[in-house]
Each structure stands twice: as structure tokens, then as C-alpha cells.
Amino acid sequence: MGFGAYAVRRLLYTIPVTLGVMVLLFLLFEAIGGSPARLVLGKSATAESIAEWDAHNGYDLPLLISWEGLLRERSLVGLFDAQLPRYLWRLSRWDFGTSYVTNQPVRRMIFEGIIPSLSLTVPIFIAGFLASIGIALMCALHRKGHLDRIVVFLSVALMSIPYLGYILVGQFWLGYAWGWFPIWGYEGISHLVLPWLIGVVSGLGGNVRFYRTVMLDQVRADFIRTAFAKGCTTRRVLWVHLLRNAMIPILTQVVITIPFLYTGSLLLESFFGIPGLGYIGVHALHTGDRPVLSALVFVGSLLFVLFNVLTDLAYVWMDRRIRLG
Numbered sequence: 001m002g003f004g005a006y007a008v009r010r011l012l013y014t015i016p017v018t019l020g021v022m023v024l025l026f027l028l029f030e031a032i033g034g035s036p037a038r039l040v041l042g043k044s045a046t047a048e049s050i051a052e053w054d055a056h057n058g059y060d061l062p063l064l065i066s067w068e069g070l071l072r073e074r075s076l077v078g079l080f081d082a083q084l085p086r087y088l089w090r091l092s093r094w095d096f097g098t099s100y101v102t103n104q105p106v107r108r109m110i111f112e113g114i115i116p117s118l119s120l121t122v123p124i125f126i127a128g129f130l131a132s133i134g135i136a137l138m139c140a141l142h143r144k145g146h147l148d149r150i151v152v153f154l155s156v157a158l159m160s161i162p163y164l165g166y167i168l169v170g171q172f173w174l175g176y177a178w179g180w181f182p183i184w185g186y187e188g189i190s191h192l193v194l195p196w197l198i199g200v201v202s203g204l205g206g207n208v209r210f211y212r213t214v215m216l217d218q219v220r221a222d223f224i225r226t227a228f229a230k231g232c233t234t235r236r237v238l239w240v241h242l243l244r245n246a247m248i249p250i251l252t253q254v255v256i257t258i259p260f261l262y263t264g265s266l267l268l269e270s271f272f273g274i275p276g277l278g279y280i281g282v283h284a285l286h287t288g289d290r291p292v293l294s295a296l297v298f299v300g301s302l303l304f305v306l307f308n309v310l311t312d313l314a315y316v317w318m319d320r321r322i323r324l325g
Contacts, residue, residue, distance in 0.1 A: 021301045096295035106295045117264030117276030124199035136211035140219045158205030166202045184273040195268045255311040259303035
């Protein structure tokens with residue numbers, strides 16, 4: 001099987017998986033129970049206004065179609081009037097409905113919030129990845145040395161500090177006490193520098209330990225000793241031979257992380273007032289805004305499925321020894 005045919009087949013596999021995700025989301029959110037009419041209409045809503053709102057938005061329809069009623073009517077009208085098919089049809093058209101709280105289209109809210117989220121998470125991701133790879137390569141070169149031991153100690157120390165601790169310490173000392181950075185708002189690069197710094201430092205410990213383990217597994221291999229015996233420079237051995245053969249686990253770690261970039265950072269956006277998807281998600285969770293929560297979970301699940309497929313394709317592209325099947 002060629003690479004193109006394999007790629008098409010793997011992408012086609014995402015269709016039933018995506019459909020299953022859509023059905024599961026519907027069942028999970030419907031399991032919460034109750035109509036959101038009172039949340040939308042307010043405390044002064046009457047029983048008549050709630051019933052009218054339910055009828056207009058389909059909450060008076062059955063959760064799943066009754067097969068007895070379907071056979072009795074001998075038509076598919078009842079099936080397409082049920083909540084589940086209507087929900088699946090809306091998601092297939094990327095119609096996430098209207099927010100119960102802001103009364104805005106959820107799709108527009110996602111488009112407006114994705115830029116602040118990506119401006120926060122993408123620099124953190126890139127800077128953290130490059131710094132972790134560089135430190136892990138140095139540890140592999142000086143394994144069991146003083147530098148390696150110091151890095152391992154600092155990595156464990158960084159992993160032991162709660163994420164919220166980084167935010168509170170950074171805001172108090174770097175923002176409030178010393179006045180180096182603003183601690184609230186989204187008005188320019190200066191408002192993002194402190195969240196970037198906190199995001200990189202907080203994730204550095206775990207990333208360095210993971211990449212260090214990967215590098216040490218490769219540095220003991222025979223091809224590394226052969227490369228040094230042939231007279232290759234240390235830089236070439238590290239960046240060409242070692243890093244290239246360690247790309248499979250590194251690629252897994254990187255590609256699986258990418259889908260979560262779009263949702264932003266819930267704590268960073270909430271504490272620094274960045275109007276991204278993380279901030280929107282926290283607000284929707286507090287107010288019970290189900291259309292917003294459903295849209296965020298659905299898009300995140302879809303990206304996760306898609307990037308899992310891209311990970312498999314990247315394996316084949318990086319290492320031709322992997323058999324297609």
C-alpha cells in the first residue's frame with residue numbers, strides 16, 4: 001500500500017470516530033437534565049414562557065426516537081424531528097447555536113477567542129519545546145556528570161510546584177512588587193510576556209525529564225558509538241544522529257499536545273484577563289452555558305482525533321521502516 005492510499009484510509013477512519021464523539025457529547029450534555037430556559041429567560045420566567053422557549057428550541061421533543069412510533073407512522077419524519085438528529089445536523093454544519101448568557105452565536109465567540117488563546121499558547125509551546133530539547137541534549141552529552149545531576153534536581157523541583165503557585169508568585173513579585181510586567185489585560189505584547197514566562201517555566205521540568213529519558217535511551221545505542229568512532233563532531237552526532245532517531249517518541253509528545261493549544265490555558269487566561277477560549281470556557285462552566293461548553297469540547301475532540309491520525313502519518317514519513325497496513 002502506498003503512502004497516499006494509507007493516508008486516505010486513515011483519514012476515512014476519523015469519520016465514524018467523529019460521529020461517535022458527537023453522539024457521546026449529546027448524551028453527556030443531555031444527561032445533565034433539565035431545560036436551560038430558566039437560565040436564558042431569567043428568574044421572572046413564567047411556565048408559559050418556558051414551555052414556549054422549549055418548543056421553539058426543541059426541548060419538548062423526545063431525547064431519542066421511539067422505534068414503536070417510527071414503525072407506527074411508517075415514515076422518517078419522527079426520526080428527523082428528534083433532538084439527536086437535529087443536534088448532529090447542526091454540528092455537521094458547524095452551527096453551535098447561541099450562547100445562553102451573552103446571546104451571541106457560539107461560532108463567532110470561538111473565532112474571536114481563538115486568536116488570544118493561540119497568541120498565548122503557541123509561543124509557550126515553541127519556547128518550551130526548544131528549551132527542553134536543548135537542555136536534554138546537554139544532559140545526554142554530559143550524562144552522570146554534575147550538569148546532568150543539577151538538571152535532574154531542578155526538573156524534579158519545578159515539577160513539584162503547583163501550577164497555581166507559579167501564577168501567584170509571578171504576579172506578586174514580577175508584576176506587583178517589582179513592577180516589571182502588567183498583570184491584567186490583553187493590550188499588547190507586554191501583557192503576554194509574564195504569562196509566557198510562567199507557562200514555559202512551569203512546564204520545563206516535566207518536558208526536560210521526558211526528553212532526557214528519550215535521549216539517554218538513544219545515546220547508549222551502537223550507532224552513536226560508531227558515529228563518534230568515525231570522527232563525527234559532537235554537534236553532528238547530537239543534532240543529526242541522536243535527535244533524528246529519537247524523533248518518534250518526541251513526535252508523539254509534540255503532536256498530541258498541539259490540539260490542546262487552541263483551548264488556551266484556563267488558569268493563565270483567568271488570572272491575567274486574557275479573553276481567550278480558556279477564559280470563555282471557565283465563564284461558561286460557572287454560568288452553565290451548555291452551547292459554549294459543547295462547542296469547545298467538540299472542537300477539541302475533533303482536533304485530538306485528527307492529530308492522532310497525523311501522528312501515525314508522521315511516523316511513516318519519519319521512519320520508512322514502519323510498515324503500512
